[in-house]
Amino acid sequence: MQAQMVTYPVILHPDNGEYNVEIxxxxxxxxxxxxxxxxxxxxxxxxxxxxxxxxxxxPPATPTNQLPVSDQDIQHLVTVDLSAFRLVEPAE
Structure with missing residues (x-):
């Protein structure tokens, strides 16, 4: 199966040592x-x-320069191989 790599931006919002993540x-x-x-x-x-x-x-990925972020927020790009999440059909 061919890998299908996708990349989407996320915003990490620090909160008392933990992180709320907006996708x-x-x-x-x-x-x-x-x-x-x-x-x-x-x-x-x-x-x-x-x-x-x-x-x-x-869905299209929003360019990082169009994301609303505050000074304490952290922008990050997350790359995912969708083939790793797709169910593999059993061979007959």
Missing amino acids: PDINNDTWIRGTSAAQALILAKEVIGKTLAGLSEL
Whole structure:
């Protein structure tokens, strides 16, 4: 199976040592929370992969210069191999 790599921006919002993560292009602005920046990015990758794996048409990624961020926010790009999230059909 050929890999299908996609990249989407996320915004990490620090909050008392944890991170709220905004994924603007997934389901009209998905939010998740991680206990560290690393965990938050792993969760973002899983959400993006699971959400988009079954779609035939992917939402466009917003350019990072168009994201509304404040001074304490952190922009990051998350790259996902959608083939890793697609169900493999058993051979007959």
